[in-house]
Amino acid sequence: MPGSGSRLKLLKIGGSVLSDKTRPFHVRYARLRGIAAEISRYLSETRDKLVVVHGGGSFGHFTAHTHLEEKGGYDAEALAQISLAMNELGLLVADFLQSEGVPAVLIPTHAVWTAEGILVGPVVDVLEAGGVPVLYGDIAAPGGAPVIISGDTVMEQLAEKLPASEALFATDVDGIYDRDPSEPGAVLVERATPSQLLGVETGRRRGKFEVTGEMASKLGSIVRIARMGLRVTVFNGLRPASFYKALKGELTPCTIVEPEGEG
Numbered sequence: 076m077p078g079s080g081s082r083l084k085l086l087k088i089g090g091s092v093l094s095d096k097t098r099p100f101h102v103r104y105a106r107l108r109g110i111a112a113e114i115s116r117y118l119s120e121t122r123d124k125l126v127v128v129h130g131g132g133s134f135g136h137f138t139a140h141t142h143l144e145e146k147g148g149y150d151a152e153a154l155a156q157i158s159l160a161m162n163e164l165g166l167l168v169a170d171f172l173q174s175e176g177v178p179a180v181l182i183p184t185h186a187v188w189t190a191e192g193i194l195v196g197p198v199v200d201v202l203e204a205g206g207v208p209v210l211y212g213d214i215a216a217p218g219g220a221p222v223i224i225s226g227d228t229v230m231e232q233l234a235e236k237l238p239a240s241e242a243l244f245a246t247d248v249d250g251i252y253d254r255d256p257s258e259p260g261a262v263l264v265e266r267a268t269p270s271q272l273l274g275v276e277t278g279r280r281r282g283k284f285e286v287t288g289e290m291a292s293k294l295g296s297i298v299r300i301a302r303m304g305l306r307v308t309v310f311n312g313l314r315p316a317s318f319y320k321a322l323k324g325e326l327t328p329c330t331i332v333e334p335e336g337e338g
Contacts (some may be wrong), residue, residue: 089246108310114319129210151221158213195232244307246312250309250329300337303334
């Protein structure tokens with residue numbers, strides 16, 4: 076865990092950053108390579124520790140959407156196929172990170188998820204060994220009932236159970252807006268506290284295979300994490316060098332959510 080002079084940060088790479096959600100099993104390879112290089116650069120310049128979580132993109136969401144359309148829910152077949160699809164994407168992320176010198180260790184979320192949430196022990200073990208845990212949005216079967224676990228929910232659990240100082244969310248827009256950013260006149264919220272975000276309109280248009288909810292769901296996770304005492308940064312992960320600058324605290328434009336009393 077964080078030692079003297081180091082901090083622990085949680086980084087969520089949105090599925091829309093890793094892939095085009097309208098194209099099944101699509102990967103933005105060039106951007107993934109850039110992200111891995113930016114994370115490597117940041118870690119080489121600091122003593123900070125990092126946990127990476129990524130979304131389902133067009134891997135998990137497409138597979139989950141197919142089962143919802145065909146069966147109206149999730150069964151053993153869905154559990155097998157969705158977990159396989161997400162493991163495939165997770166392996167890609169870990170492989171690209173390792174190719175840039177980042178000691179990424181893939182921890183399948185379904186293997187550490189229970190009815191009480193995440194078992195954080197394996198994550199702590201990897202951090203203490205000097206590695207970078209990589210988890211992802213997934214399907215799990217706590218109590219024998221398959222259920223989708225979003226990457227944002229994983230971030231909430233990690234924020235609650237680890238001594239992290241900051242959570243960063245890489246999305247496909249510059250941050251949180253006062254309305255749908257595709258609408259004329261939408262204004263970026265540059266700084267806010269959790270209570271100030273509660274009135275923000277969040278009507279993002281849904282991706283073709285999106286199954287875990289809209290920006291409203293993400294905003295709920297962001298508010299809850301900030302209320303745990305973490306600083307939250309929301310930024311555009313498609314912009315070159317954005318991961319490095321966001322991790323360094325030097326990125327603009329973005330949205331910074333400070334805990335109440337610190338904004």
